Amino acid sequence: MPGSTVTSLMVVVAALIVACGGSTERPPAAPTVATPDLPSPESYAAQLDSEERYWWQRPERVVALVRCEAGMTVVDLGAGTGYFVPYLSRAVGRSGRVLALDIDPAMIDSLSRRVVRDRLHNVTAVRVSADDPALTPRSVDRVLVVNTWHHVGNRTDYAEALASALRTGGELLIVDFTEDSPKGPPKAHRLTPAQVLSELQAAGFEAEVLEAGLPYQYVVRGRVP
Numbered sequence: 001m002p003g004s005t006v007t008s009l010m011v012v013v014a015a016l017i018v019a020c021g022g023s024t025e026r027p028p029a030a031p032t033v034a035t036p037d038l039p040s041p042e043s044y045a046a047q048l049d050s051e052e053r054y055w056w057q058r059p060e061r062v063v064a065l066v067r068c069e070a071g072m073t074v075v076d077l078g079a080g081t082g083y084f085v086p087y088l089s090r091a092v093g094r095s096g097r098v099l100a101l102d103i104d105p106a107m108i109d110s111l112s113r114r115v116v117r118d119r120l121h122n123v124t125a126v127r128v129s130a131d132d133p134a135l136t137p138r139s140v141d142r143v144l145v146v147n148t149w150h151h152v153g154n155r156t157d158y159a160e161a162l163a164s165a166l167r168t169g170g171e172l173l174i175v176d177f178t179e180d181s182p183k184g185p186p187k188a189h190r191l192t193p194a195q196v197l198s199e200l201q202a203a204g205f206e207a208e209v210l211e212a213g214l215p216y217q218y219v220v221r222g223r224v225p
Helices: 009-019 041-048 051-057 059-066 085-092 105-117 155-165 193-202
Strands: 073-077 097-102 123-127 140-146 166-177 206-210 217-223
Touching: 051 059, 059 085, 059 140, 059 166, 059 217, 073 085, 085 097, 085 105, 085 123, 097 105, 105 123, 140 155, 155 166, 155 193, 166 193, 193 206, 193 217
Parallel strands: 073 097, 073 140, 097 123, 140 166
Antiparallel strands: 166 217, 206 217
């Protein structure tokens, strides 16, 4: 997928923090001296995994839309602290697999600790590069992307890479923030459902916007013919 890029991790982290508890109307923090150090996942995990998020994210409903079956291999792309990992682990059962992918090594470390702590024996945390999900062709059944798609550069190319990784009949589920949501990234960074639909169709998916019943987000499903 040459030329594909993803917005820098620092932007992703900042946007996720806003998405899970901040307000897009707040003025920016006072400038600080630039540093190459990335924030610890533990410093914002409480916001990403908060009880408040549960009520608007509705993880059980999202995972039901993924339509997992026992024995499937499911990818959580941009897994972050692993918010959806326990739900997906239960959904695919002991014979299934969950690949929790992220580009941040600190996130992968945090995810790996969560896997051990919660005894999620069917989950593997994998670090991937910014422009390649590094999935073997025709190796997975489902891909879930939550609050992440708007960060991806050259999204049609990236969607083509995901389509090649999915088995025939496999599905990609994209969950992202509506234009008028009080949570989420700055409005200039948001995508409409029509944009996502068009990107997936250009990548060869059969795509549709779902009636998901989420208060702040829309859901687009793509299916490999």
